[in-house]
Amino acid sequence: MRLACHLWLLAIQSEFEPEPNLAHPPISSLAGTDVDPAVVGRSPVALEIDDVSRVFVGKSQSLVALANVTLDVGPGEFISLVGPSGCGKTTLLNIVAGLMTASSGEVRFEGSLMTDPRDEIGLMFQTPTLFPWRSAVRNISLPLEIRKETGFDWDSRIAEVLDLVGLRGFEDHYPRELSGGMQQRVALCRLLVSDPHLMLLDEPFGALDEFTRENLNAELARISEHENKTTLFVTHNIGEAVFLSDRVAVMGSRPGRILEVVDVPLERPRTPSVRSGQEYTDVTNYIRNILGLG
């Protein structure tokens, strides 16, 4: 069964020749023509997740949240972690963010071991997590204030990210005056403002309605292609994962682990019309299959 799927995926990939895209090199073209997930992304690597496990020790029983997860992410690569609740997606993200320690295994980012949060890593949550007493622009400048950033002009950098997400004119609005989608855009600005090398997005659009979600998906696709940042994107929405990612790590629960890493051979730039194409449907169905959704 698994072999059949592989062959079938190889078949659809051979039909598709990715155009060279310098801004966003498809990882398969970097690693050669072999699409074996173990080989894809081996060189060059931005983020190495090496045999990471995490056990939560409880009073009566312990829970294995993650078991032997290994994943290499290339620079500028967009990878989604997809899976049911309890598959350890968020745990993995927290470990990568340096907010949680692994029970075993290690995470290396740009060659050095992750132990604590780092300036090069930006985080975004399902809730916008804006400070209601700060205006949009002051929420965006929060990371700069906390880190006492110097060496560049804050105002022009803030203006840049505001333009990037289309928030110009809303600088002085307070979070309560903004819709859910707008609030999440502000949160995205706050992440982008310090120009992180790695973006960790934990279901950022999970609480939004379908229209807003698809809108922001398109925005994020555009921004990630423009900024070319390494991204780990946690979601339980398969369509969203396929639309955005270079590769999708499909995760399973009990114990939390990666079942398979699926290549997404869709052309960039990704525009909403991608969703009506056959390849999009094929990859989506393939992932649904892995997850036992038929």
Place this chain on the structure above:
Amino acid sequence: MATHTTYTDADLAELARTLTPAQAPKQSLVIRVLASNVVLTGATILALGGLWQLLSAIDPSFWPEIVLSRPTEIVPAFSQAITTGFVWENFWVTFQEAGIGFVIGASGGFILGALVALSPIFRKAVYPVVVLFQSTPRVALAPIFIAWFGFGMSSKIGLAVTICFFPVLINTITGLTIVDENSLVLMRSLKANRFQVFRELRLPSAMPAIFAGLKTALTFAVIGAIVGELTAANEGAGHLIETASFQFRMDDVFAYLFMLSIFGLVLFGTASYLERRLIFWHNSGDEKP
């Protein structure tokens, strides 16, 4: 595909103008005045006063004038009280006692609350004692404070301090402790230090709770001062009330009580105004665009 009409901003403005519903028939000035808060509240007060007057007129033996004055006597007593310098002098004493007590008690409550909320060791050491002390009815401390600080203002200030200390303390602890979990994670991912987390996150997010405590404390401070004066004093509003009631000048007692109510109302109104200005971002019913 795109067969729909596209609207420009100007089109939309025009559309909004044409679709604005016809103006509802304007209510007459008389109706608007009659329906205003001031008028309605005033009407309620008048109705209660009328009922009071009526009951005392129906059965004068059940409502003897000597223990329950009638509104018709209280109103002149009130207007006399607010025009007497001697009365104002005494209220000024009470105001100072409550004010100084509030400032000391509230600051102390805030500082101790912040220490308890931010230091686990301090919390373990101090918090149980605080809870024990809080369960003591503090007005019962009035005689002790009189014994310690004498008949003057300081014993009343002391009582006001102990009473208004606790609501601020408890609310400060609660406010600084209950902070949005994701915001804390965000601050941690930004490597914010403890002071930054306090100044940028904990303190602002605790402001609504702290302000609620301050508003309670404001009322409590006046209670503390009055209770102290009722116990033993030679000046202040509580002293006036006690003297008047011993002399069966019930109309004056009620006049002083009304003055105290208005005094409290002004204090509370000022606090609410400050709260709305300072914590403008909290619980607002603004429409989203």
